[in-house]
Amino acid sequence: MTLGLVAGGGAVPLQVAAAARAAGRDVFAVVIEGWADPADYRHLPHLAIRLGAAGQAIEILRARGIRQLVMCGAAKRPSFLSIRPDAGLARLLLKIGRAAWQGDDGLLKAVVRVLEEEGFEILPAQAILRDILAEAGRLGAVAPAAMALEDIRRGIAVVQALGAVDVGQGAVVQQGLVLGVEAIEGTDALLARCAGLRREGPGGVLVKLVKPGQDRRLDLPTVGPATIAGAAAAGLAGIAIEAGGTILVDRAATIAAADAAGLFLLAIRPDEFLKETAP
Amino acid sequence: MTLGLVAGGGAVPLQVAAAARAAGRDVFAVVIEGWADPADYRHLPHLAIRLGAAGQAIEILRARGIRQLVMCGAAKRPSFLSIRPDAGLARLLLKIGRAAWQGDDGLLKAVVRVLEEEGFEILPAQAILRDILAEAGRLGAVAPAAMALEDIRRGIAVVQALGAVDVGQGAVVQQGLVLGVEAIEGTDALLARCAGLRREGPGGVLVKLVKPGQDRRLDLPTVGPATIAGAAAAGLAGIAIEAGGTILVDRAATIAAADAAGLFLLAIRPDEFLKETAP
Numbered sequence: 001m002t003l004g005l006v007a008g009g010g011a012v013p014l015q016v017a018a019a020a021r022a023a024g025r026d027v028f029a030v031v032i033e034g035w036a037d038p039a040d041y042r043h044l045p046h047l048a049i050r051l052g053a054a055g056q057a058i059e060i061l062r063a064r065g066i067r068q069l070v071m072c073g074a075a076k077r078p079s080f081l082s083i084r085p086d087a088g089l090a091r092l093l094l095k096i097g098r099a100a101w102q103g104d105d106g107l108l109k110a111v112v113r114v115l116e117e118e119g120f121e122i123l124p125a126q127a128i129l130r131d132i133l134a135e136a137g138r139l140g141a142v143a144p145a146a147m148a149l150e151d152i153r154r155g156i157a158v159v160q161a162l163g164a165v166d167v168g169q170g171a172v173v174q175q176g177l178v179l180g181v182e183a184i185e186g187t188d189a190l191l192a193r194c195a196g197l198r199r200e201g202p203g204g205v206l207v208k209l210v211k212p213g214q215d216r217r218l219d220l221p222t223v224g225p226a227t228i229a230g231a232a233a234a235g236l237a238g239i240a241i242e243a244g245g246t247i248l249v250d251r252a253a254t255i256a257a258a259d260a261a262g263l264f265l266l267a268i269r270p271d272e273f274l275k276e277t278a279p
Numbered sequence: 280m281t282l283g284l285v286a287g288g289g290a291v292p293l294q295v296a297a298a299a300r301a302a303g304r305d306v307f308a309v310v311i312e313g314w315a316d317p318a319d320y321r322h323l324p325h326l327a328i329r330l331g332a333a334g335q336a337i338e339i340l341r342a343r344g345i346r347q348l349v350m351c352g353a354a355k356r357p358s359f360l361s362i363r364p365d366a367g368l369a370r371l372l373l374k375i376g377r378a379a380w381q382g383d384d385g386l387l388k389a390v391v392r393v394l395e396e397e398g399f400e401i402l403p404a405q406a407i408l409r410d411i412l413a414e415a416g417r418l419g420a421v422a423p424a425a426m427a428l429e430d431i432r433r434g435i436a437v438v439q440a441l442g443a444v445d446v447g448q449g450a451v452v453q454q455g456l457v458l459g460v461e462a463i464e465g466t467d468a469l470l471a472r473c474a475g476l477r478r479e480g481p482g483g484v485l486v487k488l489v490k491p492g493q494d495r496r497l498d499l500p501t502v503g504p505a506t507i508a509g510a511a512a513a514g515l516a517g518i519a520i521e522a523g524g525t526i527l528v529d530r531a532a533t534i535a536a537a538d539a540a541g542l543f544l545l546a547i548r549p550d551e552f553l554k555e556t557a558p
Contacts, residue, residue, distance in 0.1 A: 077456060082479035157444050165440040167457045177356060178446045181460045185476055193472065197464055200361035 002026040003128070004066040004120075006057075008035040008073025011249050012222065016070055016128045017044055023128075028064060030057045035075050051078055055088015058118060069115065071218055072125040072247075077184060108218050124217040125247065132251075134223075134267040136243035140255045142264040144238050147175065148205050149277050152240045154178070155207030156270045163211035169221045172236065174204025187221075191230035203237040209270055210245035224249025228257040228265075238264030240273075281305040282407070283345040283399075285336075286325075287314040287352025290528050291501065295349055295407045296323055302407075307343060309336045314354050330357055334367015337397060348394065350497055351404040351526075356463060387497050403496040404526065411530075413502075413546040415522035419534045421543040423517050426454065427484050428556050431519045433457070434486030435549045442490035448500045451515070453483025466500075470509035482516040488549055489524035503528025507536040507544075517543030519552075 003020045007013035007029050013036065017027045029046035031038045038048035049057050061069070085093055095117075096110040112122050126133050144152070151173040158171045158178055170182035172194045179197045182190045187208065198204065208221040223241055226249075231239055239258070246267065248254050258265040282299045286292035286308050292315065296306045308325035310317045317327035328336050340348070364372055374396075375389040391401050405412050423431070430452040437450045437457055449461035451473045458476045461469045466487065477483065487500040502520055505528075510518055518537070525546065527533050537544040 078478065158441075158446055161440045161444040161446075162437075162460070165436050167437055167440075167460060171462075178462045180464065181441070181446060181462045183450075183457045183460045185459065185472060189472070193464060193468070199357065 001068065002028050002064060002066050003123075004061050004069040005029040006069055006071040007031050007041065008071075008075040010036075010074045010222070011224070012125060012129075012132075012247060013070075013073040014040060015132070015249075016072060016125050017041075019129050028061070028066060030061070032075070036073055050084075052084040052089060053086045055086040055090070055092065058088055058092075058115075061120070062118075067119065068121045068123055070123050070125055070128060071112075074186075074222070075219070109215055112215060112218065122217050125220075132247050133220075133244055134241055134246045134248050136267050136269055139248075139265040139267060140258040140263070142238065142259065142262055144205075144240075144264045144266055145202065147202055148237050148264065150176065151205045152207055152266070152268070153274060153277060155205060155240065156209065156274060159207055159209045160212065160270070163209065163214075166211065169211060170206060170208040172204055172206050172234070174198055174236075175201060177204075179204060187227060188230050191227070191234045191236075194236075195234040198235050203235045206231050206234075206236055206239045208239070208246060209242045216245060220245055220247050222247040222249060223254060223265075225253045225257045228254060228261055228263060231263055232261035236263065238266065240266045240268050243267035243269050280347065281307050281343060281345050282402075283340050283348040284308040285348055285350040286310050286320065287350075287354040289315075289353045289501070290503070291404060291408075291411075291526060292349075292352040293319060294411070294528075295351060295404050296320075298408050307340070307345060309340070311354070315352055329363075331363040331368060332365045334365040334369070334371065337367055337371075337394075340399070341397075346398065347400045347402055349402050349404055349407060350391075353465075353501070354498070388494055391494060391497065401496050404499075411526050412499075412523055413520055413525045413527050415546050415548055418527075418544040418546060419537040419542070421517065421538065421541055423484075423519075423543045423545055424481065426481055427516050427543065429455065430484045431486055431545070431547070432553060432556060434484060434519065435488065435553060438486055438488045439491065439549070442488065442493075445490065448490060449485060449487040451483055451485050451513070453477055453515075454480060456483075458483060466506060467509050470506070470513045470515075473515075474513040477514050482514045485510050485513075485515055485518045487518070487525060488521045495524060499524055499526050501526040501528060502533060502544075504532045504536045507533060507540055507542060510542055511540035515542065517545065519545045519547050522546035522548050 003025050005027055020027050027044055029041045029044050031041050031046050031048040033050045092114050155171045155173040162168050168182040170187050172179045179194045180190050282304050284306055299306050306323055308320045308323050310320050310325050310327045312329045371393050434450045434452045441447050447461040449466050451458045458473045459469050
């Protein structure tokens with residue numbers, strides 16, 4: 001059965017397509033303009049549309065008999081007024097209502113609910129790419145120092161508080177100071193500005209976690225070689241990610257980059273980590 | 280009795296000095312290098328020292344018979360390792376302990392507690408500058424639109440969640456999207472990056488609040504003409520600040536700048552605001 005792939009930016013949707021095809025499935029991609037480059041999907045049957053034309057995309061998916069969808073890749077969350085919905089999407093948005101415009105995840109969750117009501121099954125990227133999620137433990141060669149464990153504890157508290165109001169997934173902490181908190185700008189921009197905010201002394205940590213209540217089929221935190229490069233440029237000591245809830249874009253390359261930069265890469269279960277490292 | 284003024288950056292400490300002298304008090308300023316420019320204090324008896332030499336500053340204040348202190352102005356929070364404390368400060372830091380290095384406010388509160396134990400009385404800037412705090416209500420000519428009231432509600436939720444983990448005082452929200460959250464970078468930097476993150480459609484709001492449990496003698500949110508300029512450059516519709524808890528740097532100039540830029544400037548009591556605007 002053909003897999004529908006709703007593709008945002010970055011390498012993950014392309015990896016999903018490759019893995020699905022390697023497993024013998026046909027793939028039809030809906031490439032969202034402004035998020036992904038349609039040229040990257042030339043080798044696949046695909047439709048390149050603006051986000052607001054989602055109504056039309058749903059009709060085309062349905063006409064092709066597609067029932068299973070994976071939605072993944074980097075997305076720039078739109079404002080209500082910039083979407084200019086087509087007739088089909090306008091009808092869906094009416095169903096969703098204004099609650100969808102509260103919080104980062106409100107819209108995504110509502111879209112999934114509506115797609116399910118429309119008869120689609122939404123699969124997580126990790127159902128296709130089995131080894132894409134980080135397992136618990138140290139992923140590279142570098143171990144975090146005691147100060148870094150303290151900073152991770154503080155980062156967990158901050159990211160969980162933010163997640164509770166449905167904002168962001170990341171924070172940078174150095175020696176107990178919260179250098180930066182991620183909202184809509186994304187992790188790369190967070191790391192770039194923290195390079196100018198860091199203090200003397202040992203480098204800080206980036207903590208990225210899944211939001212409480214987040215639908216794990218969508219929008220998981222993603223770490224890749226670019227994240228490692230950004231963290232290294234910001235002078236950080238390492239990165240803590242959520243085990244079982246973080247996509248490693250290119251596992252081998254990501255770990256190799258962390259090792260080469262002397263950064264630790266630690267996948268944690270936040271509540272267990274807090275217990276194990278309690279003073 | 281001579282007033283001791285521990286001066287960070289910006290215009291507020293200079294305004295405090297001028298107001299105290301206009302009221303007939305002598306002022307002795309301790310100008311923190313890297314935060315304030317000692318040249319701005321040439322007209323006053325003052326001591327310019329690095330933050331780490333606070334032990335020496337306390338001795339000098341004591342030797343001059345100074346008992347009352349105002350601590351105000353913009354501060355760059357140091358890392359533990361960059362302070363290089365003198366002997367007196369090292370003794371105080373030992374008293375304070377490591378709890379001080381958790382959270383933005385931990386250190387400040389601990390410093391105040393220790394200074395009080397040392398016999399000093401800490402006055403808020405508003406005890407000297409009586410009209411410096413914003414009173415509740417609309418401060419300029421522009422009224423917020425309904426969408427802005429929604430964005431203020433969302434901003435309150437985000438800033439209160441952050442404040443609960445002792446981070447930052449501000450957030451920018453546009454059409455329900457949290458464009459940015461303030462950590463150590465400060466409001467000006469937050470506004471500067473939000474200019475590049477805003478979406479199509481009506482501009483967002485900057486919400487700045489006092490942290491829950493914050494000592495109101497120290498580090499109150501501060502808004503001035505530069506904040507208005509930054510908000511206007513970011514395409515915002517206006518600014519919501521906490522009534523009774525926000526310093527207006529130059530009241531007349533700030534309001535005039537907001538009016539000229541077409542921005543609203545609204546001083547709210549967050550809990551009352553949430554009740555009054557509940558859907």
